[in-house]
Amino acid sequence: MHVHVKRAGALVAGLLLSAPALAEWTLNMSPGVTETSNQVYGLHMTILWICVAIGVVVFGVMFWSIFAHRKSKGHKPANFHENTVVEILWTIIPFAILVIMAIPATATLVDMYDSEEAEVEIKVTGYQWRWQYEYLDMQGNEDNEFGYFSNLATSRDEINNRMNKNENYLLDVDNPMVVPVGKRVRLLITANDVIHSWWVPAFSIKKDAIPGFINKVWFQVDEPGTYRGQCTELCGKDHGFMPVVVEAVPEEEYNQWAANQREAAEKERQLTEKDWTLDELVERGEGVYASYCAACHGDDGSGGGAFPSLRGTSVVTEDMDAHLDIVVNGVSGTAMQAFGGQLSEADLAAVITYERNAWGNNTEEMVTPKEIFDYKNQ
Amino acid sequence: MSAVADTHAQDHHHGPAKGITRWLLTTNHKDIGTMYLIFSFTMFLLGGSMAMVIRAELFQPGLQIVQPEFFNQMTTMHGLIMVFGAVMPAFVGLANWMLPLMVGAPDMALPRMNNWSFWLLPAAFLMLVSTLFMEGGAPNFGWTFYAPLSTTYGPPSTTFFIFAVHIMGISSIMGAINVIATILNLRAPGMTLMKMPMFVWTWLITAFLLIAVMPVLAGVVTMMLMDINFGTSFFDAAGGGDPVLFQHVFWFFGHPEVYIMILPAFGVVSHIIPAFARKPLFGYASMVYAVGAIALLSFVVWAHHMFTVGIPIFGQLFFMYATMLIAVPTGVKVFNWVATMFRGSMTFETPMLFSVAFVILFTIGGFSGLMLAIAPADFQYHDTYFVVAHFHYVLVPGAIFGIFAAAYYWLPKWTGTMYDETLGKTHFWLSFVGMNLAFFPMHFLGLAGMPRRIPDYALQFADFNMVSSIGAFMFGATQLLFLFIVVKCARGNGEKASAKPWDGAEGLEWTVPSPAPYHTFETPPEVK
Numbered sequence: 001m002h003v004h005v006k007r008a009g010a011l012v013a014g015l016l017l018s019a020p021a022l023a024e025w026t027l028n029m030s031p032g033v034t035e036t037s038n039q040v041y042g043l044h045m046t047i048l049w050i051c052v053a054i055g056v057v058v059f060g061v062m063f064w065s066i067f068a069h070r071k072s073k074g075h076k077p078a079n080f081h082e083n084t085v086v087e088i089l090w091t092i093i094p095f096a097i098l099v100i101m102a103i104p105a106t107a108t109l110v111d112m113y114d115s116e117e118a119e120v121e122i123k124v125t126g127y128q129w130r131w132q133y134e135y136l137d138m139q140g141n142e143d144n145e146f147g148y149f150s151n152l153a154t155s156r157d158e159i160n161n162r163m164n165k166n167e168n169y170l171l172d173v174d175n176p177m178v179v180p181v182g183k184r185v186r187l188l189i190t191a192n193d194v195i196h197s198w199w200v201p202a203f204s205i206k207k208d209a210i211p212g213f214i215n216k217v218w219f220q221v222d223e224p225g226t227y228r229g230q231c232t233e234l235c236g237k238d239h240g241f242m243p244v245v246v247e248a249v250p251e252e253e254y255n256q257w258a259a260n261q262r263e264a265a266e267k268e269r270q271l272t273e274k275d276w277t278l279d280e281l282v283e284r285g286e287g288v289y290a291s292y293c294a295a296c297h298g299d300d301g302s303g304g305g306a307f308p309s310l311r312g313t314s315v316v317t318e319d320m321d322a323h324l325d326i327v328v329n330g331v332s333g334t335a336m337q338a339f340g341g342q343l344s345e346a347d348l349a350a351v352i353t354y355e356r357n358a359w360g361n362n363t364e365e366m367v368t369p370k371e372i373f374d375y376k377n378q
Numbered sequence: 379m380s381a382v383a384d385t386h387a388q389d390h391h392h393g394p395a396k397g398i399t400r401w402l403l404t405t406n407h408k409d410i411g412t413m414y415l416i417f418s419f420t421m422f423l424l425g426g427s428m429a430m431v432i433r434a435e436l437f438q439p440g441l442q443i444v445q446p447e448f449f450n451q452m453t454t455m456h457g458l459i460m461v462f463g464a465v466m467p468a469f470v471g472l473a474n475w476m477l478p479l480m481v482g483a484p485d486m487a488l489p490r491m492n493n494w495s496f497w498l499l500p501a502a503f504l505m506l507v508s509t510l511f512m513e514g515g516a517p518n519f520g521w522t523f524y525a526p527l528s529t530t531y532g533p534p535s536t537t538f539f540i541f542a543v544h545i546m547g548i549s550s551i552m553g554a555i556n557v558i559a560t561i562l563n564l565r566a567p568g569m570t571l572m573k574m575p576m577f578v579w580t581w582l583i584t585a586f587l588l589i590a591v592m593p594v595l596a597g598v599v600t601m602m603l604m605d606i607n608f609g610t611s612f613f614d615a616a617g618g619g620d621p622v623l624f625q626h627v628f629w630f631f632g633h634p635e636v637y638i639m640i641l642p643a644f645g646v647v648s649h650i651i652p653a654f655a656r657k658p659l660f661g662y663a664s665m666v667y668a669v670g671a672i673a674l675l676s677f678v679v680w681a682h683h684m685f686t687v688g689i690p691i692f693g694q695l696f697f698m699y700a701t702m703l704i705a706v707p708t709g710v711k712v713f714n715w716v717a718t719m720f721r722g723s724m725t726f727e728t729p730m731l732f733s734v735a736f737v738i739l740f741t742i743g744g745f746s747g748l749m750l751a752i753a754p755a756d757f758q759y760h761d762t763y764f765v766v767a768h769f770h771y772v773l774v775p776g777a778i779f780g781i782f783a784a785a786y787y788w789l790p791k792w793t794g795t796m797y798d799e800t801l802g803k804t805h806f807w808l809s810f811v812g813m814n815l816a817f818f819p820m821h822f823l824g825l826a827g828m829p830r831r832i833p834d835y836a837l838q839f840a841d842f843n844m845v846s847s848i849g850a851f852m853f854g855a856t857q858l859l860f861l862f863i864v865v866k867c868a869r870g871n872g873e874k875a876s877a878k879p880w881d882g883a884e885g886l887e888w889t890v891p892s893p894a895p896y897h898t899f900e901t902p903p904e905v906k
Contacts, residue, residue, distance in 0.1 A: 025841050026826040029758055044755045051745035058716060059738060065719045066734070070726075071656070077723040081658040086717075087710070094709045098702045101752065106695060108754040113691045128531075159834060161440040169439060170836045194527040195621060197686060197761060201827045206757045208687045210622060211526065212615025215688035232761040232829040234520045236527060237446045240832030305447055306514045306533070335531060 030201065033223050037204035039108045047101055054097075115216045118186030120179060123147075126189075126196030126209035126231070127342065128335065129238035129295065133177045135258065136188075146258075146265040149342065150175045151291045152241045156299060159241075171228040174291070176245035180254035181224050189215045193337065197233035200244055208233055221248040236335070238295055271346040272369040278353065281366055285354025288347045293355075296335060301359045307335070311359045320365065324375055327352055340376055345369040393896050402497075405489035406896065407474045410496050412792075414471030415785075417499060419861070421463030422778075424507070426854050428456040433816075433850040436843050441834055449833035450518035451510065457521025458539075461639065462546050463503050465773065468781045469642040470495075470553045473581050476788065477557065479887035479894060480575045482566030482903045487559035495552040502545035509535035520831060522632070525613035525624040529605040536606060540599045547592045554588035557581055566886065568905035572666070575885050576659065579666050580645030583673045587634045587641075590677075595631040598624065622687055629680035637676045640740075640772060641669055643780025644711060647733045649885070650787050651715050654730035655722025656882035661714040668707035668714075675704050685756045694753050701751035705744065712741050727880075728802030732783035735775055735810055743771030746821065761831075764824025770817045774853075775810075782809070782860070789867050790875030794893030797867040805863060808856040815849025 031041040069075045125132040127149075134147030153172040157163040166172065179185045189198055191209035199206040203219045221227070229244040249257065290299075296307040303309035315322045327348060330338035339348065349369040356363045394400045394409065404410060431452050435443045444452070474492065478485055486492045509516040514533035517523065528536060561582045565574070574582075601624075604610040611617025613624045652659045659665065681689055681697040689697075715737050724730070746768040750756050759765060782805075789797050819842035824830075828839045835843065866872065878888035886905075890898045 025822070026838060027822045029825040040754050040758055043752060044749070044758065047749050047752055047755065051748065055741070055745065058712060058741065062716045062719060062734075062737070065716070065722070066724065069655075069720065069722050069724055071723045072725070075721075075723050077655065077657040078721040079657065080721075081660050081662070081718075083661075087661055087664050090713045091706060091710060094706050098705060101748075102699060102702060105698065105752045105754055109691065109694060109698075112754060112757075113694075159441055161442065165439060165837060167837070170834060194531055195524055199829070201758060204754075204758055206686050206760055210615075210687065212619075212621065213688065229827070230829050230832075234450070234524070234527065234831045236518075236531060237450065239450075240446065240829075240834050305445075 032202040032204050033221055033225070033227070034203050034219050036108070036112055036219065037202060039104075039111070040204040043104055043108055046104065050097060050101065112217075115186065115218055118184040118218055120183055120185045122177065122179075122185065122187050124177075124187050124189045124198055124209065126191035126193075126198070126235070126242075128193050128236050128337065129231075129242040131173075131177075131196075131198070131242065131244060132192075132342070133175075135261070144262060146261045148175050148261070150177065150245070152238075152243060154241075156294070168228070170241065171230070171243045171245070173243055173245045176226070176247045178247045178249060178254060178257050179221065180251045181221055181248045182251070184218055184220045186216060186218045189217065194235045195233050196231050196235045196242070198229075198244055199232045200227050200229035200246055202227040202229075203246075206232055221246075224248050224250060241295075268344050268346065271344065272373055274346075274369070276346075276349070276366070276368055278357070278364070278366045281350045281353035281368075282357050283350075284346065285350035285352070286358070288343065288351040289354050289358075292339065292343065293351065301355070301361075310355055310361070312361065316355050317361050317363055320367065323352055323356070324367070324372070328372070328376060345372040345376070348372045403493070405485070405493055407478050407486045407489070407492065408792075408894065408896065410486075410492050411471045411474030411476075413496055414467050414474055414499075417496075418464050418468035418471055418781075421459050421467070421503065423857065423861075425456050425459035425464055426857060428452045428459070429850060430854050432456065433847040435833055436835070437847040438844065439835055439837055439840050444833070446833045447515060447518060450520075450831070451516040453831055454517045454520050454523075455506075455510070458506065458517075459503070460773075461521060461635070462543075463499075463506075465639045465777045465781070466550065467499060469581075469584070469639075469777075470550075472577075472642065472646070472781070472784050472788075473553075473557055475792065476887060477560055477578060477581060478564070479791075479890065479898060480578050480885055481561060481564060481569060482886045482899045482905070483560060483564035484897065484899050486556050487563055488556045491552050492556055495549045495556065498545050498549040498552075502542045502549065505538055505545070506542040509533075509538050512538070522628060523602075524628075525602060525605070525621055526615075529602050529613055532606065537603065540603045540606075543599045544596055547596045550588050551592050554585035554592075557585040558589075561585075566899070566902045566905050572663065573905060575645075576648035576662070576665060577642065577645035580641045580648075580669055583669050584638050584641045587638050587673055587676065591631040591634045591638075594627060595635075598627040598631065601627075622684075625684050625687060626680070629683045630677075632683065633680045634673070634676040636769075636772070637672060639777045640780075641673070643736065643777050643784075644669060646780045646784040646787070647715065647736050649883075650729045650733040650783050651718050651737075653787070653880050653883040654727065654733075655719050655724050657718060657722040658884075659714070660717035660720075661710075664710055665714055668710045671707040672704060675700060675707070679704065682751055682753075682756070685753045686760050698751060698753040702748065705748050705751075708744055712737060712744075727786075727799060728797070728806055729783045729787035731803065731806045731810075732779045732786065735806070736779045736783065739771055739775030739779070739814075743768055743776060746771065759824060761829055762824035763820040763828045763830055766830050767817050767820035767824060770820070774813050774817065779809075782806075785864070787880070788887070789864065790879045791887060791890075791892050791894055793868050793870070794875055794891075795867050795870050796873040796875050796879060797863050798872060801859065801863050801866075805856060805859045808859070809853055812849050812851075812853030812856055816846050816853055817849070819843075819846045819849075 029041060029044055031038050121136045123134040123136055131150045137144040150173045153174045154170050158165050189207050189209045191211045196209040197206055198209055205217050205219055207215045207217045225248055227246045231239060231242040297303050297310050301310035310316045328340035330336050346369045349367050349372045353366045356365050435449055512535040516535055517539045519528040561578055601612040605612050611619035613619045613621050648659055679697060679701045682701040750759050786802055823839050823842050828835055875892040877891050886903055
């Protein structure tokens with residue numbers, strides 16, 4: 001109740017008080033941080049002011065008529081109902097205004113569509129409900145490529161009001177996209193399941209991620225910083241929970257980060273070879289479950305709605321092959337995705353082992369990354 | 379044929395049948411019009427209560443009242459019910475009541491088909507609403523039902539949704555055929571096309587739009603049906619299909635559809651403004667040509683809903699220019715309405731209040747439409763609350779205020795009783811304030827970066843969302859007052875209405891007594 005009172009107070013204050021209170025209430029688009037976004041902002045303001053000017057003239061005449069030409073003031077009606085000159089004029093003038101608007105709009109559009117070679121190229125894939133970023137090697141050397149998933153980092157406790165909401169509530173991810181400042185970055189955008197849309201307002205980039213299509217966009221950020229956006233195409237249940245975060249960093253820092261990523265990718269591959277214990281797998285699996293599975297199957301594996309419960313279900317407690325098949329290959333025609341291509345062998349092994357040993361499913365069974373590797377390649 | 383004509387001749391001078399059969403079997407345009415209007419208002423309240431659920435969830439950040447699955451069902455059903463259940467049937471109801479009275483015809487041209495077009499609707503919506511109680515829930519993919527979210531990933535109830543859309547499409551097409559047949563064949567002697575009242579003109583053009591695009595909608599849902607149940611891959615990329623094709627076909631229907639929802643309102647306002655300004659409509663001919671131009675342009679602008687899907691630059695430019703062009707005929711209409719008010723002798727009874735608000739607020743919706751047409755700027759606006767603000771500004775104070783204006787304007791003719799003017803004005807002002815409070819802040823939210831169709835949002839959007847929810851609750855609650863006003867009026871509780879209660883009103887409908895007798899214009903009137 002306390003929060004309600006505070007909010008209501010802020011609301012009343014905001015409505016009654018002037019500029020200082022209103023400063024918190026964003027009214028307009030931000031100019032953003034790229035040249036394109038500045039051009040778009042300029043276009044937006046130009047059209048807005050043209051509309052305001054037209055509105056002032058048209059509504060001005062209208063309100064003047066409403067106040068002056070009313071019966072209660074004894075105004076007698078005129079009887080004109082045609083004037084060809086006026087009618088031609090107010091067809092031609094708006095047309096001319098439209099031409100004036102169309103010229104800068106066309107120029108900006110041509111600029112945006114200029115997708116010449118970039119210095120960094122990232123493949124962006126939309127999944128229900130996370131983004132995958134794969135850094136392509138410009139020389140085509142696959143060993144230098146790496147990629148990862150970017151998941152919502154806001155906790156379910158914050159969403160369900162059991163915890164105070166963080167400043168970047170719903171706009172925070174575990175692994176942001178990292179790009180170097182001052183370099184031309186090109187994104188190749190696609191999707192794995194349904195249509196998503198990748199949007200960062202500060203770059204003025206919004207492009208749909210469509211299964212079977214690859215859309216190209218480019219941007220160049222000159223100011224280091226963290227830029228936040230969201231998925232903007234309804235993509236199912238957690239459409240509101242798949243933010244986009246881009247960190248623009250100086251070039252040296254970017255190179256260092258990329259080198260670390262390549263090393264980490266190598267380590268990940270080695271994890272498959274390692275000998276794992278049940279406890280290690282369960283511990284790792286708990287984290288994987290929270291990021292990839294809890295959204296549908298619940299924090300405690302109890303499912304809900306169309307999503308099956310994992311507690312005591314025979315697939316999870318008995319039939320190991322079926323369990324592997326569902327997690328690795330998905331269930332076609334349902335929201336259950338094929339995680340075989342999304343998670344590493346270690347993560348797959350960990351999450352399956354976790355599910356078989358959590359919430360009272362005490363099977364004491366485990367599956368190792370090596371077994372997953374063999375299963376995938378059989 | 380002669381047998382039918384004979385039966386008709388026998389009960390010619392009888393009043394309506396008694397009891398439920400009057401409504402089930404009626405072929406009388408006034409009864410069918412009344413049923414359409416009651417159905418539409420029922421759907422308006424149902425779709426509106428879903429909007430209340432949406433606004434209640436968005437009152438504060440965090441999930442409080444509903445879960446995301448159900449939230450998505452609410453946004454989807456709200457859109458579908460308001461478009462197909464509230465706005466479209468309301469205009470068909472007005473057409474049923476008023477077109478025969480305005481052109482001096484005894485009834486609609488095809489009265490039995492008229493009965494069937496109406497009774498299909500409750501069946502379709504019963505089926506649509508029943509999906510809420512099915513396993514897996516109601517459709518949850520937005521009223522635009524983009525594939526593959528609605529096909530491969532849709533809930534099991536999607537097939538029922540498709541069937542419901544087919545039925546309401548058949549109903550709309552039959553209604554449109556009836557309107558065209560009535561207007562082209564049953565006009566009173568002397569009423570040439572260019573002497574027809576504006577409401578008749580706008581409905582004639584709307585009916586052609588309906589016949590052109592409802593089959594396209596039927597086509598796209600049939601392709602979905604095949605993808606879901608019969609293993610085809612029209613929209614499934616994995617099977618060689620194309621998810622973007624869905625959007626092209628859908629919006630080829632969808633864009634004319636938005637004009638279907640607004641053109642009859644243009645007609646209504648073109649009657650009410652001259653009536654209360656006591657001055658003839660300015661530029662009748664250019665008004666007719668403007669409506670025709672808008673209708674034609676509506677077929678070549680569909681991809682402006684798809685600027686972010688990655689269409690080639692020349693496509694992008696074509697659809698941007700074509701969309702901007704719509705501002706010209708729309709501007710002409712607004713200028714003509716203002717010129718009609720100019721140097722009139724105005725009074726501001728409830729129908730006029732709603733019509734003046736229509737002109738102002740619809741124009742604001744038009745301005746944001748023009749902004750959305752600018753493709754590079756649309757990359758920022760697309761699928762944000764700016765779009766939600768835009769289409770609610772053209773649909774609520776556009777279509778819905780147009781319907782309210784029409785209802786208040788013609789209620790005396792329908793019921794023979796004047797509505798309560800004080801209550802009518804109260805309804806207007808509360809709706810006006812509530813509606814602006816609900817939808818104006820959405821412009822700011824969109825520009826600040828809030829995507830549409832999300833059940834929860836980042837903290838910087840909290841304040842305006844709360845304002846918007848308060849406005850929405852106010853607007854929603856106010857509509858119960860409208861119900862009260864109409865019921866009061868229909869029960870004859872008020873001043874008796876004369877045949878022509880508005881001194882500036884023109885048209886054949888005011889030459890028959892109030893309430894309009896069960897059968898009117900059995901002998902056609904002579905027009906000048």
